[in-house]
Amino acid sequence: GCGGTGTCVVTVTAATAVTATFTLQSFILSVQPYGSAAGVVSSSPAGIDDCAAPCSASYTSSTVVTLTATPSGTATFKRWAGACSGTGSCSVPMSSPQTVSAVFSATFTDPTLLTGAMVKAVHIMELRQAVNQLRVSKFGLSPVSFTDPVLTPGVSTAKAIHITELRDALDAAYRQAGQTPPAYTDPVLAAGDPIKAVHITELRAAVGALE
Secondary structure, three states: OOOOOOOOOOOOOOOOOOOOOOOOOEEEEEEEEEEOOOEEEEEEOOOOOOEOOOEEEEEEOOOEEEEEEEEOOOOEEEEEEEOOOEOOOEEEEOOOOEEEEEEEEOOOOOOOOOOOOOOOHHHHHHHHHHHHHHHHHHHOOOOOOOOOOOOOOOOOOOOHHHHHHHHHHHHHHHHHOOOOOOOOOOOOOOOOOOOOHHHHHHHHHHHHHHO
16 A cells, blocks of 8 residues: 555555545635724634634635624724625635735714814824724734823813824824825924814824725
8 A cells, every 4th residue: 555645656466455535625714803993803614703803713625704893892894805895794715825804993972073173082082092903903013102191071181292192103003004194284283282173083084094
C-alpha cells in the first residue's frame, strides 16, 4: 500500500489494496464589526458567536454561512462591507477565504439641530463616545481622554476646547484612513467663543462619512 499525502506508486507482485481518503478543504471567515457605535455579529452555522471585535472561524468548503448583525442599545446597523453589501441578509459561500465587515452607527439626541439651537452636554458626550468608538474599532487608534470627561446635563456648559478636541480626535482618524480631514465652520475656536449648533452638526456628519 501507500502512506502519507504524496504520490502513490505501487509495485504489484500480489493482490494489493490501496485506500485514498479525501477531506473537504476549510477556509477562514473573518468578521470585523466597526463604526461609531457598538454591535455584535453572529453566524449560522455557529462559529462567529456574538462577535463584538475582529474575530474569525473556519468552515468547510461549500458551507454557506449566514451572518446576523445586532446593534447595541440605541445604535443602528448601517451596512455590510466586504463579501456582503447593503443592509439585508448576509450569506457567504465559503469557497475561499472571506472577509465581512458590519458597520454600526450611533444615534444622536436632537438629530436635527437648527441654527441657534442650544448645544447641550449630551451632544458633546455622545460625540465623544462615537468618535472614540470609530477610532478604536475601525482604525486601531487609542481612545482620546477629553477635558471635563463628565459633562452633566443642565449643569455643564459646552466650551470651545470640547469642540476642538473632538475635531482633533476625528481628524486623526481621517488621516489614518488616508483622507483629508473635513473643513469646519469657525476652524479656530478660542476660549470663550460661543459653541454653535453647526459645530455639532458638522462633527456628526464627519463621523458618519468616515464609517
